[in-house]
Amino acid sequence: MSDQEPNLGTKLENIWNSYSPREQFIAQRRLVDTSKCTLQELGDQLDLTRERIRQLESKIVDRFEGRVGDYVRVLRKRLVDKYGAMIPNEILARTINEELPDSSIRIKALFTKIFLRYLKYHFRNGYYLSPAGEIVISNYAHYINTNNLLLVDELTLARINLEFWYKYREEIKECLGLVRLPYGSFARNDSVSTRVLDTLKHLGIPATKEQIAEYSGVSEDRLTNRLRLIRGVVKVSNNMWALGSSKSSQYVGVVDEMLTVIEQHGGQVAVQTLKAEIKRRCNVKDSTITAYLYTAQFVIEDKMIRLSTEDDVRLRPLAQTIDGRTGNGAPYWIINVKARHLKGHSVVGLPPELAFYLKCEPNTRSRVPIHFPLDCRDMSITWRLASTTGLQIGYLADVLKKLHVREGDRVRLIVQDGSKVGFERHATID
Numbered sequence: 001m002s003d004q005e006p007n008l009g010t011k012l013e014n015i016w017n018s019y020s021p022r023e024q025f026i027a028q029r030r031l032v033d034t035s036k037c038t039l040q041e042l043g044d045q046l047d048l049t050r051e052r053i054r055q056l057e058s059k060i061v062d063r064f065e066g067r068v069g070d071y072v073r074v075l076r077k078r079l080v081d082k083y084g085a086m087i088p089n090e091i092l093a094r095t096i097n098e099e100l101p102d103s104s105i106r107i108k109a110l111f112t113k114i115f116l117r118y119l120k121y122h123f124r125n126g127y128y129l130s131p132a133g134e135i136v137i138s139n140y141a142h143y144i145n146t147n148n149l150l151l152v153d154e155l156t157l158a159r160i161n162l163e164f165w166y167k168y169r170e171e172i173k174e175c176l177g178l179v180r181l182p183y184g185s186f187a188r189n190d191s192v193s194t195r196v197l198d199t200l201k202h203l204g205i206p207a208t209k210e211q212i213a214e215y216s217g218v219s220e221d222r223l224t225n226r227l228r229l230i231r232g233v234v235k236v237s238n239n240m241w242a243l244g245s246s247k248s249s250q251y252v253g254v255v256d257e258m259l260t261v262i263e264q265h266g267g268q269v270a271v272q273t274l275k276a277e278i279k280r281r282c283n284v285k286d287s288t289i290t291a292y293l294y295t296a297q298f299v300i301e302d303k304m305i306r307l308s309t310e311d312d313v314r315l316r317p318l319a320q321t322i323d324g325r326t327g328n329g330a331p332y333w334i335i336n337v338k339a340r341h342l343k344g345h346s347v348v349g350l351p352p353e354l355a356f357y358l359k360c361e362p363n364t365r366s367r368v369p370i371h372f373p374l375d376c377r378d379m380s381i382t383w384r385l386a387s388t389t390g391l392q393i394g395y396l397a398d399v400l401k402k403l404h405v406r407e408g409d410r411v412r413l414i415v416q417d418g419s420k421v422g423f424e425r426h427a428t429i430d
Contacts, residue, residue: 258274362384
C-alpha cells in the first residue's frame with residue numbers, strides 16, 4: 001500500500017483539509033478525541049439537532065471511506081487472515097504506525113476509528129474481537145464470574161468452545177486476565193488463597209502449614225491468619241490442611257476478594273479503594289460490601305481497613321446473648337422453625353457467643369454431639385467472622401423429626417455443663 005502515489009498519509013491529509021471547519025470540529029470531537037463527545041453535547045455547541053450532527057458525521061465517514069476504502073479493505077484482510085477473531089491492540093497500533101509513519105497523531109486516530117468501524121471488531125482488555133469472538137469470550141467470562149471461580153480449570157474452559165480454545169488459548173487467557181500459578185493452575189489473581197489452593201492441588205495430599213509455606217512461597221506468618229479463611233481448604237488434623245471437595249476448592253466469594261485486595265495492598269487499604277475494587281471485581285451493591293466491612297473479620301481505623309486478629313475479636317458476656325435458662329440453670333437459645341429447616345436447610349442467626357461457649361474456633365466448621373433427643377446425627381456449627389447472619393447450624397433434620405415440630409414452632413438449643421447440647425420444644429408460659 002505504501003508504494004501507491006499519493007501515499008496513504010497524503011490522501012488522509014487531503015481528506016482532512018477538504019472538510020469544512022465545522023466538519024473538522026465534528027470529526028475531531030466524535031472520531032479523534034479519546035473522550036468521545038455525545039451527539040447532544042455537540043449539537044448544543046453547534047446549535048444543531050442531534051439528528052443533524054448524526055447526518056454530518058455519516059457524511060464525513062462516507063467521504064473518508066470512499067477515498068481510502070481500498071486501503072481499509074486490504075488492511076482488514078491482512079490482519080484478519082493473520083490474527084483471526086482476536087487482533088492484539090499493540091499489533092493494530094503498530095500496523096497503522098507502519099502505514100502512516102509520518103502522519104500526525106490526529107490523522108492516525110481518525111484512520112484507526114474509521115478502520116475499526118469497517119472492521120466491526122470490539123475492544124476488550126487488550127484485544128479487538130470479532131462478533132463471534134466477542135460471544136465466545138463473553139461466554140468464558142460469564143462462566144468464571146457466575147461461578148465465582150478462584151482456580152480456573154483449563155479443561156473446563158476448553159470444553160466451552162474446543163475449536164476456539166485451541167486456536168486462541170494464550171490470547172483467551174490474556175484477554176480474561178488469567179495468571180498462571182507456580183504449579184500450573186490458572187487464576188484471576190496471584191494471591192495467598194490461590195497459591196495455597198494451587199499448592200495443595202499439586203501435592204495431592206494433606207500438608208502442614210510449614211510444608212504449604214515451603215512449596216507455595218508464602219511465609220508461615222501470612223498463612224497463620226489465612227488458612228482457615230480460604231474456602232475449600234479444610235483442617236484435617238491438628239496441623240494438617242487439605243483441599244475440600246473439588247467444587248468448594250474452586251469457589252470464592254466477596255469476602256475472599258476483599259481479603260485478596262487487602263493483601264495486595266500490603267495488609268491494609270483505604271476503605272473507599274477497597275469498595276471500588278470489590279464493585280469492579282464482583283459486581284455487587286455498595287450496601288453488600290458495607291455489610292461485610294462491619295463484620296468481626298475486619299477492623300476499620302482512620303478510614304483504613306485491615307484483617308482482624310484474635311485480639312480484635314470482641315464477644316459479649318454469655319448472659320447478654322442467651323434467650324433464657326432452664327430450671328437447672330443451663331443456658332438456651334430459641335430457634336424459630338421454618339419450612340426450610342424441616343427440609344434439611346441450616347439454621348442461621350444464632351450469636352457467635354454460642355460457638356465460643358462450645359469451644360469452637362473462629363472461621364472453622366465444628367461437629368458437636370447431640371445428647372438429646374437420642375440417636376441424632378452430630379450437629380455442625382460454622383463460625384465465620386465475616387458472616388452477616390451469625391452462626392450456621394446444620395444437620396438438625398433428625399432433631400426436628402424426633403421433636404415432631406412443624407413450621408412456626410419454637411425449639412430450644414440447650415447447652416449443659418458447657419459442652420452437652422440438647423434440643424426440646426420451647427413452651428411459652430402465659
